[in-house]
Amino acid sequence: MRVKGRIWLVGWLVFALAVLAWVITRDMAGYAAARQLDTLRTRKSVLQAERAELIGRINRAASRAVLVPRAEGLGLRQSVDSQIVILRVTEPERN
Amino acid sequence: MAKPVVRLGAVQLAFAIGAAIILVRAAQVQLISGARYATDAESERTEHRTQEARRGFIYDRNGEILVESVDHYHVAVTASVIPDSMRGEAVQLLIEDLGLSRTQVNRQLRRTNGYFRGPFTSAQVQRLRSIPGIRPRAGEQGRFHPNGRLAEAILGRTAADGVKADGLELVFDTVLTGVPGSKVLRKDPSGRTYESPARFGPHATPGHDLYLTLDVALQEIVEYALDDALQRFDAERGDVVVLDPQSGEILALASRTIDGDVTAKAVTDPFEPGSTAKVFTAAALLTGGQAGWSDSVWAEMGEWKTEHRTIKDEEPHGYLTLAQVIEQSSNIGIVKFARRLESRQQYLMLRDFGLGARTGIEYPSESDGVLNRPHKWSGISGESMAMGYELSVTPLQLAQAYAAIANDGLMMRPTLIRSIVSAEGEILYRHRPEPVRRVVSAELARELRQALRGVVYGGGTGEKAALEGYEVAGKTGTAKRAGGGGYVEGAFIASFTSLFPADDPQIVTVVKLDNPKAAHFRFGSTTAAPVTKAVLERLLAAETGALDRAPLARPVASELGSNGQSRTIPATSVIVAWPDRDSDGPAGDSCSVPDVRGLSLRAAARQLHELGLRMQLTGWGIVRTTDPLAGTVVPQGATVRVGADDSGTRR
Numbered sequence: 001m002r003v004k005g006r007i008w009l010v011g012w013l014v015f016a017l018a019v020l021a022w023v024i025t026r027d028m029a030g031y032a033a034a035r036q037l038d039t040l041r042t043r044k045s046v047l048q049a050e051r052a053e054l055i056g057r058i059n060r061a062a063s064r065a066v067l068v069p070r071a072e073g074l075g076l077r078q079s080v081d082s083q084i085v086i087l088r089v090t091e092p093e094r095n
Numbered sequence: 096m097a098k099p100v101v102r103l104g105a106v107q108l109a110f111a112i113g114a115a116i117i118l119v120r121a122a123q124v125q126l127i128s129g130a131r132y133a134t135d136a137e138s139e140r141t142e143h144r145t146q147e148a149r150r151g152f153i154y155d156r157n158g159e160i161l162v163e164s165v166d167h168y169h170v171a172v173t174a175s176v177i178p179d180s181m182r183g184e185a186v187q188l189l190i191e192d193l194g195l196s197r198t199q200v201n202r203q204l205r206r207t208n209g210y211f212r213g214p215f216t217s218a219q220v221q222r223l224r225s226i227p228g229i230r231p232r233a234g235e236q237g238r239f240h241p242n243g244r245l246a247e248a249i250l251g252r253t254a255a256d257g258v259k260a261d262g263l264e265l266v267f268d269t270v271l272t273g274v275p276g277s278k279v280l281r282k283d284p285s286g287r288t289y290e291s292p293a294r295f296g297p298h299a300t301p302g303h304d305l306y307l308t309l310d311v312a313l314q315e316i317v318e319y320a321l322d323d324a325l326q327r328f329d330a331e332r333g334d335v336v337v338l339d340p341q342s343g344e345i346l347a348l349a350s351r352t353i354d355g356d357v358t359a360k361a362v363t364d365p366f367e368p369g370s371t372a373k374v375f376t377a378a379a380l381l382t383g384g385q386a387g388w389s390d391s392v393w394a395e396m397g398e399w400k401t402e403h404r405t406i407k408d409e410e411p412h413g414y415l416t417l418a419q420v421i422e423q424s425s426n427i428g429i430v431k432f433a434r435r436l437e438s439r440q441q442y443l444m445l446r447d448f449g450l451g452a453r454t455g456i457e458y459p460s461e462s463d464g465v466l467n468r469p470h471k472w473s474g475i476s477g478e479s480m481a482m483g484y485e486l487s488v489t490p491l492q493l494a495q496a497y498a499a500i501a502n503d504g505l506m507m508r509p510t511l512i513r514s515i516v517s518a519e520g521e522i523l524y525r526h527r528p529e530p531v532r533r534v535v536s537a538e539l540a541r542e543l544r545q546a547l548r549g550v551v552y553g554g555g556t557g558e559k560a561a562l563e564g565y566e567v568a569g570k571t572g573t574a575k576r577a578g579g580g581g582y583v584e585g586a587f588i589a590s591f592t593s594l595f596p597a598d599d600p601q602i603v604t605v606v607k608l609d610n611p612k613a614a615h616f617r618f619g620s621t622t623a624a625p626v627t628k629a630v631l632e633r634l635l636a637a638e639t640g641a642l643d644r645a646p647l648a649r650p651v652a653s654e655l656g657s658n659g660q661s662r663t664i665p666a667t668s669v670i671v672a673w674p675d676r677d678s679d680g681p682a683g684d685s686c687s688v689p690d691v692r693g694l695s696l697r698a699a700a701r702q703l704h705e706l707g708l709r710m711q712l713t714g715w716g717i718v719r720t721t722d723p724l725a726g727t728v729v730p731q732g733a734t735v736r737v738g739a740d741d742s743g744t745r746r
Binding site: 031034037041042045046049053056059060064068078079080081082084085086087 | 216241283564565632
């Protein structure tokens with residue numbers, strides 16, 4: 001069966017358009033993935049910065065320079081050595 | 096009008112010519128100018144940049160982060176692009192999130208292209224990203240200290256903006272610095288850039304991580320105690336060194352001035368130690384057989400005029416044995432004993448204790464101290480040195496010398512570095528205790544410790560350092576302060592060097608206070624000794640592995656269990672069971688690191704957690720390495736660094 005010239009032309013045009021669409025779709029998907037990756041990287045960087053900041057704040061709040069004056073303000077004090085007894089905990093017997 | 100056949104022929108010819116033109120042009124573009132067009136197109140859509148390598152982290156001995164790397168940003172502003180409706184919000188965010196003043200913000204917004212140098216963190220610039228015309232730009236990595244200024248001088252800083260690098264950041268710069276890689280950025284049609292997975296160069300290799308010997312909890316105790324002491328005794332500056340005598344590991348090191356300068360003078364600035372040096376003379380006498388502990392001299396009731404000068408004691412004494420000379424810190428007594436020594440003999444003993452030589456610590460600008468050779472000595476140099484003058488030491492050198500006494504006469508090299516670990520978790524260096532030399536015999540070291548115990552508990556000068564439940568050995572020192580070509584009238588350097596516990600010391604502490612001016616608080620016995628006591632008390636109460644509490648523990652629990660009778664504990668007592676664990680928890684104070692190599696991360700985590708260990712992960716996949724190594728005995732609650740990769744699964 002002989003395929004007419006116009007059919008060939010339309011066929012090639014459709015093929016070319018399909019290839020073009022495929023390339024553009026892949027390109028768009030690539031950009032979308034890159035955007036997502038970029039967003040995630042930024043988010044990770046933000047979270048790391050926030051984590052560092054929070055750890056810093058926790059450490060600062062838990063430091064002796066902050067805690068001791070507050071504890072003393074509440075009437076608490078550091079235990080002296082005679083009030084510290086270190087116990088040797090014996091191993092529990094095993095059957 | 097032409098015939099249809101002619102028209103069709105014309106159209107076909109036109110198509111053919113058109114196709115030929117396209118073919119020729121395509122051939123020209125592809126074959127002749129193809130490379131140029133490809134390059135142009137690539138540069139339109141992509142950009143090559145250097146990928147900065149993450150600088151290594153610095154941890155304490157328990158895996159607590161001391162320094163980490165964070166991304167830093169600058170902020171560029173094009174005021175004309177900011178929509179009017181968002182201008183107010185933009186100004187508010189710039190002020191609130193970047194911590195800028197309104198004046199600073201307005202000044203930059205008046206310019207065509209404004210710029211805020213920062214540096215700002217990623218979190219600070221996050222909300223600004225949504226505002227057109229404000230563009231956060233990634234700058235160089237910055238260093239973040241989660242513990243604020245803790246151990247600031249030791250850690251040091253990197254070189255930036257003309258500031259010179261110092262501290263461990265300087266010494267280990269090549270270790271911490273990674274190898275930069277390259278990355279490709281793709282631009283979308285609107286000009287925004289994204290990092291492409293395509294890569295034409297190597298990935299950046301992160302720098303190695305440093306694990307220090309410092310213990311964060313102890314370092315904080317020491318710094319707090321030192322700050323408190325400077326205020327309480329009105330001292331100009333102070334230094335504290337805490338050393339593990341058996342390994343040479345420095346557990347804490349702090350230097351402070353009343354003005355807040357924290358430069359590590361404990362390593363770089365020598366001082367005349369005064370009476371803390373008397374024990375070295377005693378060691379020389381006993382080693383050479385020129386004196387025994389029970390030999391005595393007449394201490395002239397507190398004042399002795401020699402051929403050259405008048406030597407005084409703080410308290411008048413009659414006859415004193417060598418042990419009592421150390422206990423009472425008698426200048427007259429030690430000088431009379433020192434006259435039995437030859438110069439060379441005295442010099443060699445001082446040199447063996449490390450005086451006049453750098454310890455070799457990994458810190459820049461360490462001082463040698465001063466110890467002149469005997470041929471440079473004057474007629475009274477030996478006597479002066481016996482009292483701790485005409486020689487100078489850094490607090491670290493003094494700690495090292497006393498650590499030799501604590502360690503049965505064997506001197507160890509001090510270190511700040513416990514291990515160096517690559518980003519993949521491979522241990523590149525692990526500190527092994529490094530003996531320097533045997534200074535005195537083990538027997539003599541025990542005798543010296545006994546004498547130093549007498550300083551604290553035998554009615555000696557160090558009684559303000561005495562703990563009730565645990566024994567401390569130590570020696571006070573009060574030296575006139577040098578300055579202006581002589582000694583400054585009324586100015587002293589007070590110090591106290593301690594060994595704790597006295598019989599089998601685990602830590603050596605040097606506390607030095609420079610020119611305490613508070614009334615009645617100018618001597619080592621009244622200033623540095625109580626500071627030492629405060630540090631030890633807080634150390635005992637703190638939850639830190641810097642101290643092995645097992646030898647200090649009392650077997651109360653077993654007594655309770657054996658006779659079934661309860662033991663009355665004073666109502667004021669605070670019972671600290673160490674380590675703190677549930678009665679049905681794993682047995683023992685410590686445990687061995689299990690061999691989890693080859694296991695999945697989940698299985699490894701389960702094993703480690705069942706033993707009460709913490710896990711710190713590097714990489715992903717199958718476990719390849721652990722730090723500490725499998726079989727190493729560690730206290731419960733310790734952090735095990737696990738390195739994993741998925742290379743095995745790929746294979």
